[in-house]
Amino acid sequence: MFIRLLSLTAAVAVLATPAWAADYKLGSLEIDQPWTRATPPTAKAGGGFVTITNKGTTPDRLIAVRSAASDKVEIHEMKMDGNVMRMRELDKGVEIPPGATVALKPGGYHIMFMELKAPFAKDAKVPVTLVFEKAGSIDVAMAVQGMGAAAPDQPKH
Template sequence: MFAFRPAAPLFSALFLGLALAAPAVADPVHQGDLTLSDAYMRAMPPHAPVAGAYVTIANAGSAPDRLISASSPRAGQVRIDEMIMQGEVMKMRALPDGLPIPAGETVTLQPGGYHLMFLEVPQSFTEGDTVEATLVFERAGRVTLPFEVRARAATSAGHGAETGHSGH
C-alpha cells in the first residue's frame, strides 16, 4: 500500500537553506551621533589592485563630525576620495582633510561621488565576501564595520546598473 507524506518538511528545509544562503544586508552601526548603513563594495575584476567602498553616514547630532581616516586589514591603504567633473572629464581625487558630516544631515558615499578607495589589495574581493574596515571620525571616534561585497554592477541596496567608474 502506498502512503502519501506531505512535502512540507522538505519545502521548509529548502526555504530555510535558501534564506541562510542569501546575502544579508548588515544592520546599521551606531557610533555616537552617527549611524552607518548600507556598507558595501563591488566585486573586483581578477588581479585588480584597488576597490571602491560605499556607505551612508547619518549625523543625528547637533554638532558636525568629519570622517578623517579609514583602514582595513585587507588593504595596504584605504583613502577617502571623491569623483569630480573637470570640464567634461571625471577625475578622482583624495580628500586629505577628510569628509565633513554636517550636523543633522546624511552623507552618502556612492559610485560617482564620495567613496573609500581600498589600495594595495593583495587578494581580490569577490561577491559574497565581507571586508571589515575601521573608519575614524573626529568626534564619534573609531568604528569597525563590515562591507558586503556585491556583484560588480551593484549599486546601493544591491540593485541596479553600474554607475560611475567600473573599476570600483
C-alpha cells in the same frame, strides 16, 4: 475566523520584517549599508561605499579609513571637471554636518582601497575601520556586491 487568520498573518509579517534602524551606531552617527563591489582577480584597487547620518547637533568628520584588505585606504571624491571625470584624495576627509546624511557612493565621495591583498569576492565581507574626528572609530563589515553593482540589494517591501 478569516479576520483572525488575517490578523495573525499581518503580525507574523511585521515580526519578520527587518528593522529599518542603522546598521551601526557610534555616538550620534548612524552608519548604514557599508558595501563594496567584487573585483577581478588582478585588480589592485576597489571602492567602498556607505551612508552616514549625523543625528547630533555638532558636525563630525570621517577623517580616515583602515582595512586589512589593502595596503592603503583613502577617502576620495570623484567629480566632473568639464568633460573629464577627476578623482582625488580628500586630505581632510568628509564633513558630516549635524542633522545631515552624507552618502559615499559611486561617482561621488567614496572609500578607495589600493594595493588589494586579495580580490573582493561577491557575497563576502570586507572588514573596515571608520575613523571620525569626534566620535572615534568603529569597525564595520562591507558587504561585497557583484561587479558593477550600482548599490546593495535592497530589501523588498
